Amino acid sequence: MVTRWTAGPRTFDTVAAFVVGVPLFLLSVVVAVLSVPGERAAILVAACLLAHVAFAFRRDLRAFLVIAAALAVQAIVTGLFLVLPTVVLFPLALYSCTAYSRPYPPVVVGLTGAGLAAARFATDSSVAAAHLGPDPWMLLGLLVAIVVAAWGLGLYRKTELAYVDLLKEQASVSAAQATLTERARIAREMHDVVAHALAVIVAQARGGRLVPDRATEVLATVEETGRQALTEMRGLVGVLRSEAAVGAENVELRPQPGLAELPELLDRTRAAGLAVTMTTSGTARLIGPGEELALYRVIQEALTNTLKHAGGGASASIGFSWTPVSLEVTVADDGQAPATTAGTASGNGLAGMRERLSAVGGTLSAGTAGERGFVVTARLPYQKGTA
Secondary structure (H helix, E strand, O other): OOOOOOOOHHHHHHHHHHHHHHHHHHHHHHHHHHHOOOHHHHHHHHHHHHHHHHHOOOOOHHHHHHHHHHHHHHHHHHOOOOOOHHHHHHHHHHHHHHHHOOOHHHHHHHHHHHHHHHHHHHHOHHHHHHOOOOOHHHHHHHHHHHHHHHHHHHHHHHHHHHHHHHHHHHHHHHHHHHHHHHHHHHHHHHHHHHHHHHHHHHHHHHHHHHOHHHHHHHHHHHHHHHHHHHHHHHHHHHOOOOHHHHHHHOOOOOOOOOHHHHHHHHHHHHHOOOEEEEEEEEOOOOOOHHHHHHHHHHHHHHHHHHHHHOOOOOEEEEEEEEOOOEEEEEEEEOOOHHHHHHHHHOOOHHHHHHHHHHHOOOEEEEEEOOOOOEEEEEEEEOOOOOO
8 A cells, every 4th residue: 555645734834944044054153253343243143043043833823923133133233134135035935824823913013023134233233334225214115025025925825825724625525415304215225125125025925825735836936026126226335335345246237217117117116016017198208317216216116115105906007208398207106095095195295296296306295095096196397398
């Protein structure tokens, strides 16, 4: 397993401080020794060294204050704020502290330091005697411009980082919502698959007990129903695993069922002892795979409820009506209406049907049909562009 090493902020700051600091510090030492004699040179070198060490922690406000204090020592000792190359660290530290720490203390310190440095430059006797430029007001304007520019860039970076964090948070929330939605979808699929398979198996077991001579046929139907349910369950569970895991276990993944698989569903239902007929009226149109899956599951759930609650001798009918504006699918039975109603209304069957159809823009209605029977009607408007 190959792992990639990525440098963190602290490592990056340390490396940058070393790369930038070594040449600047050495040059500052040379300038200090040649420009300021004796103890004052040693003080400047010590201040420069302190500033370069603190620069490795420049994102922290305390480190920025240390750098500002070290450069203040330079201005006090020399009267020239820009005399040493180490002064370059100040705007860089101001930018980093603004971007990654508190934004307002750095600009206050920077503007205060600019004013004090300009005042020190204007009142230094050695500077006045040597007639050094620039004009103190010009120097103040230059220092203020540098401070404001570094602070503005830091604020821009801070805003950019906040925006990136917001995008990451939104992506995390969207991923969590997508996960919950997918889990709910899989739960509905599992409910439909398991409920239908168990209903068929229970009906076959009941018939086999009453008619022992058909035991072999009954067991064959139970085996086929169980095998198909297991295949569908593996396909649903397989989407939760990585491709490598699925390939390693050699899990058979089947596409989600649609209207083309209805004859197979009706054959299994008839084998369970429920007489089912299907009629179609109107001109069929193409609908999407999502709509086909929703209708398939609605029909499957309705037939499952009929198997469980309609009682012996019941039959069911499925009607497809392709109207000019929508497809209406009706699943009706002539079983025991009170039992059927209770079986669907009190559980998750009707709620699951409505959720499925609502997800593809359809509606569902269900209720009793006279003294006996129960009717489930699904209405699915055509999407734009269907022909």
